[in-house]
Amino acid sequence: xxxxxLHPLCAVAASAALLLTGCSGGAAxxxxxxxVFDVPVGQQPHQALLATQAARSAAFTQTLxxxxxxxxxxxxxxxxxxxxxxxxxxxxDWAPAEKLPQEAQDTxxxxxxxxxxxxxxxxxxxxxxxxxxxxxxxxxxLYEGNSGAIAPGxxxxxxxxxxxxxxxxxxxxxxxxxDVKEAPAKKGGRVYRAELSQTYALRLFPKDLGSELAISMxxxxxVPFVPLSISVDAKGRVLRAEADLSALLGRKDSALKGxxxxxxxLDLTGFGVSAPVMPAxxxxxxxxxxxVTKVAKVKKGGVPTSPPAPAPSAWWSPFPASSPTTxxxxxxxxxxxxxxxxxxxxxxxVRHATTPxxxxxxxxxxxx
Numbered sequence: 001x002x003x004x005x006l007h008p009l010c011a012v013a014a015s016a017a018l019l020l021t022g023c024s025g026g027a028a029x030x031x032x033x034x035x036v037f038d039v040p041v042g043q044q045p046h047q048a049l050l051a052t053q054a055a056r057s058a059a060f061t062q063t064l065x066x067x068x069x070x071x072x073x074x075x076x077x078x079x080x081x082x083x084x085x086x087x088x089x090x091x092x093d094w095a096p097a098e099k100l101p102q103e104a105q106d107t108x109x110x111x112x113x114x115x116x117x118x119x120x121x122x123x124x125x126x127x128x129x130x131x132x133x134x135x136x137x138x139x140x141x142l143y144e145g146n147s148g149a150i151a152p153g154x155x156x157x158x159x160x161x162x163x164x165x166x167x168x169x170x171x172x173x174x175x176x177x178x179d180v181k182e183a184p185a186k187k188g189g190r191v192y193r194a195e196l197s198q199t200y201a202l203r204l205f206p207k208d209l210g211s212e213l214a215i216s217m218x219x220x221x222x223v224p225f226v227p228l229s230i231s232v233d234a235k236g237r238v239l240r241a242e243a244d245l246s247a248l249l250g251r252k253d254s255a256l257k258g259x260x261x262x263x264x265x266l267d268l269t270g271f272g273v274s275a276p277v278m279p280a281x282x283x284x285x286x287x288x289x290x291x292v293t294k295v296a297k298v299k300k301g302g303v304p305t306s307p308p309a310p311a312p313s314a315w316w317s318p319f320p321a322s323s324p325t326t327x328x329x330x331x332x333x334x335x336x337x338x339x340x341x342x343x344x345x346x347x348x349x350v351r352h353a354t355t356p357x358x359x360x361x362x363x364x365x366x367x368x
Contacts, residue, residue: 036236037190044236045177045192049163051236052171053083055271060090062169066108067261071097073108079123080276081164086127088165089276094119107212107255124279125165130156131279139284141291156288158206168204170228170241170266176200177228188234195225201245204264216250241266 036047052058061078079090094109096119109119118135125131131140143156161167163174177194185191198215205213218224224247231240245262 034236036232041182041192042178042180044182044190045180045194045230046175048192048230048232048236048238049171049174051232052238052268052271053163055237056084057082057270057272057275058268059270059273060164060166060169060266060268062264062266065261065263065265066104066256066259067263068097068100068104068259070099070101070258073097073100073104075108077166077168079166080270080274081166082275083164085275086125086165087276087278088123088125089278090123090166092121092123101258103255104258107209123159123166124276125160125167126278130159131285132156132159139286140279141288142285143288168206170204170243170264171238172203173200173228173243174230174238174241177230178225185231189239190232190236192230192232194228194230196228196243197225198223198247201226201243201248204245212251212254212256213248214251214254216247237271238266238268240268 036044036051039047057080059078059080061076064075066073066075074095076093076095077090078093079088081088096105096109120135122133123131124140128144130143132143133140159167161169161172163171173196176196177192178196180192180194183191183193202210202213202215215223226243226245226247228243229241230238233239241264243264245264246260249256249259249262251257
């Protein structure tokens, strides 16, 4: 009888225990989900990009290293990003290997009508304009229009990115990461090892430089992926991204055929510290539509045969004609704009290049 009377009490006690356990579990489940680490691992690189953009601003430095028997030729882009405002300021700097073959140097840095192409270009981007200031130029070259509106396929338009205002960084391809694997990192961060298709990797380059690269295949006819690594902090924001792009160097008739390696590394710091400082409206600037013309429309000596018109693809910026060496430098992502004089070995026609008008800037402009 005693036993039979205890059964209901045991049931009540068990029910209470279950209720308490359930309440305890519910409290733990109320912890907010992490915006990056609590989604499926394959989606975490994309979420890390969103977390980075949510920081509103960041400083960046990216290096592209072209390795060859002559040594390393390095392009360094750096500056500050304003993600919600679609703005960026920065620079593109080249450090060519001492004995880099001339053809490869001209392809990467560009050529000029006289003298060497400048190794530094300053850049300022906002939703409506792209400003370029290359080498020794005393004023900005101003391209007006939002993305895609400057000119169809214009090389200068690739200077504006879709994931960040400054184009051509690894931020543009993080969302395309495949076969993602994660590992814990210091201070609560994560490290991801992933793969990137060569098709997406080529999007890091403008068309003219990308034409010197190619999608390669292995012995089985398969297209190997590009290895990609991403490091994020405890908030999921991207601290570093690295990619080995050497697989893109397989084109045998390329000006870069002597290159043995191609690596990219992006570092981000200073999240939310300060927005980029854009050029003042009072700084001298030339309208690119009036200051740029095609080679085909320029007579010997630099006099246009018709009024200047914006080039459809490659662009040149004019500089003060104070000396024979202050002509133009090209505007390409990865280089300053350049004349493409050689014909492609494939037999395809070379696109129109542009050249500067050999005239001084208007009175009161171009001199400080």
